[in-house]
Amino acid sequence: MSTPPVSSILVFGWGNLSRGDDALGPLCMDHLRAAFADDSRVEFLDDYQLQVEHALDLVGRERVLFVDASLNCSAPFEVTPLRAAQDASFTTHAMSPQSLMQVFCDLQGGEPPPCTLLAIRGARFGLGEPPSAQALQHLDAALLWAKTWLEQTAEQADAPTCMN
């Protein structure tokens, strides 16, 4: 499949807007997409969950930032460098970013770009619920960090390149 020019930096958030604090990932994408609307060095993608085919969205990137809501991370958010790893997450709705990176290795025969996970602390994931007030505070704090990270990373990044 041909590969059009891709932005050097990918920010990929996932979650469900209709499931309480699970909306933190896509909400974060909305804010960042608006803030960096004119920056061709950054691409923003979001989906309900990570799937195998998203491994190919990592191709050609210099840096990747994953964004997800988490029940387990410290409040307000945690930032973790990721390494490819095979786990059992592909059997569920929610494939882990580490497993996705492993699929990249298997398919591409090489290491994926450096990937970082921004996990934003959430608490309630009920169907039909809005995000909780506390989770939205965590989102504000995470956005401050993410904008700084993107500005610094984008300064070091190249313009969009063709991957053929």
Place this chain on the structure above:
Amino acid sequence: MNTSLETASPEAVAQGLRRVAIDPVSRVEGHGKVTILLDAQNKVQQVRLHIVEFRGFEKFIEGRPYWEVPVMVQRLCGICPVSHHLAASKAFDRVLGVVQATPSADKIRRLMHYGQVMQSNALHFFHLSSPDLLFGFDSEVNRRNIVGVAQAHPDIAKKGILLRKFGQEVIRATAGKRVHGTGSVPGGVNKHVSLEDRAMLLRDVDQMMAWAQDAVDIAKQLHGQNPALYNSFGSFRSNMLSLVRADGALDLYDGVIRARDADGKILFDGASDQGYLDLIEEEVKPWTYMKFPFLKSLGRDLGWYRVGPLARLQNCDFIPSPLAEAQRREFIAWGQGEPIHATLAYHWARMIEVLHCMEVIKDLLDDPDILSGDLMATGKRQRSGVGVIEAPRGTLIHHYEVGDDDLVTMCNLIVSTTHNNQAMNEAVRSVAREYLDGRELTEGLLNHIEVAIRAYDPCLSCATHALGQMPLDVTLVGPEGEVIDRVVKSQGELVHDLSGPTGLGV
């Protein structure tokens, strides 16, 4: 035939079997359940596939403005929303008095639909079924998934992923989004394909065509390498039903209804989709929420049938694209003059459809009508309409009635998996009789049952995106009605669990 295994015989029950019924409380879609009754000699006396998916969707639709419905019904399914989107649009075309959409709308909808069938069929074969077929039904469970395929066969996995991705891009270009788009509306479509999107798709179409051909070859080779298994596993005779074009060609978007019997003889042909209620009736059974459709002309015992790729390829007279037609002829020849009833042949047929879809997509991308021309048609307002389409899993029927206030007053949906309900039960019984019969339940056995169910690509797995790991609950009941074993498999874990509720009642 294994229909006798649906309910244990009175003689068997008199000797100590317990009659069981399912209590479908708090089950969610995506879960299947198999129950098995054994006699004192551990012979299988009863096997049931329970699908406890409660579909209240028809009621959600009632009272809504009709123009909302083609978007709303997409929430029925995360994998084949386009099929529901288009079936509803076709039904409401009829409500608007539109019998024939404009050339541009017809071709853009077809492009959307063939992109959808292509990506869904690719997803099913490569992501969900290829691990069983490539590694073996009894292979190591941790390896039997798409990630395992990516490790062992990265070239095959990559083709599967990219074929699916291409199909999703076709959907995005026509519907506006890869999932839950809004491109089709009652009376037509709301946008043309852009020049940019067409150019992007045309760049890859030849590569996708080549990979689709490779996919057919893989499926064919699997049959050739182990014909005894592929011909016999879960095999049983059945009627078959699908849409065909008026001239008998395969058509996934529109046509007339045709049915053949198990010998391949035509039962009826040329039937208007608007009159489906004259042809099909649905039976309700107390042990499952899913109905059992049957052909009225044959009655409930003999009238059940299969739909989907296996039925479509044998129901049509030819495929109107050269590469797929050549493959169809080879497929038909495999049957040596008899209809092919092997459950695993669904995979081969499904890949031939992928190739056909790619040929159609290529032709449509070269058609100027997708770039310009009238998008909407009008007609004399009617009170009801039926939309029938060949979804990836088989024939999909949407039927609506609309009041003068434009609100929907009645909705009836018969989805593909429902048509295949009896067939899936037959397949499970066949496999249980051949592979279980008195043995202890093992993960390998469970997977044999799953392989048979999965061949039909039922919505209960695809709608939950269960990547190769359909949640399954098998209960083994002894001659005195005691639960001997219960194995629950969910999220890849195989757990023997006798403590939890089995959902079985006397």
